[in-house]
Amino acid sequence: MNTLPQFQVEVVEFAAAVAQLHAVRERVFVQEQQVPVELERDAIDPLCRHVLVRDAHGQPIGTGRLTPDHRIGRMAVVREWRGKGIGEAMLRTLVDEARRMGWHELGLHAQVSAIGFYARHGFLPQGPRFNEAGIEHQTMRSLVDAANPVENRDAACAAMLGLIAGCRRVLRIYSRELDPGLLDTPEVMTALRRFATGDGEVRVLLHDPAAPQRALAPMLGLAQRLPSAFAFRAIEEPVDREYAPAYAVNDAGGYYFRTLGHRFDGETRLDAAPRVRQLCAAFDPVWERARPCSEFRALGI
Structure with missing residues (x-):
């Protein structure tokens, strides 16, 4: 009961x-x-x-x-x-x-x-x-x-909604070029906006920061309006750039992992604290080595 x-x-x-x-x-x-x-x-x-x-x-x-x-x-x-x-x-x-x-x-x-x-x-x-x-x-x-298999874009969006909804304070995203078709969908953007305006923090590691700039990715515009909630860094170390997967993790035991970062298929689970600790242990050292994307602050979006 x-x-x-x-x-x-x-x-x-x-x-x-x-x-x-x-x-x-x-x-x-x-x-x-x-x-x-x-x-x-x-x-x-x-x-x-x-x-x-x-x-x-x-x-x-x-x-x-x-x-x-x-x-x-x-x-x-x-x-x-x-x-x-x-x-x-x-x-x-x-x-x-x-x-x-x-x-x-x-x-x-x-x-x-x-x-x-x-x-x-x-x-x-x-x-x-x-x-x-x-x-x-x-x-x-x-x-x-x-872990639940993610097989297509709709499932990928649902996985991200689950992660964002369950996040307490910090959401980590490791992405090649800000995942068009996923991180720019209205549903995910609405969830990110709600999270960010509720004192959430979003940290994004990117392989190619120029791609979302060219595409005028909506998350960059949101980040300009809420600069204290979003931080972007570019991966420049050769050994780090060889890493092929992409993933997102929250601080409540949830993750969405893709073996190939340019695809949507992967797996997700919202109650997997040991796996999340592994992914955070991989994310945080790369974050420290990466270059802050200062060019995102003056896009004029």
């Missing part, structure tokens, strides 16, 4: 809590999103593991479930309680329950508007988007207690 001052998240038996589970789901899915009730209620409900969130007065305000095929579903929070951390608490509880049952992989069908939410918690998009109950969805998955 996960207890917070304003609400309580609990794993419940379907038969005992069916009325409260349906009350939340009917408000969110049937009334608000116009999903037909015959689609919302299905035959596998009694076979699922459910979480129920109640407010301080015992009223149901959120639901979620784990299906027998190892998927998270029916994540719903009533409108007046959104933005208060209930979704995060439910998701953590569901992942913990899956871990307790020995599951090694979790999947889900995210409404497109919720992709960023799940990405911030380590789920990566997989395959094309599709329509379900008249709403556009995206399949997402996460390996439990293991």
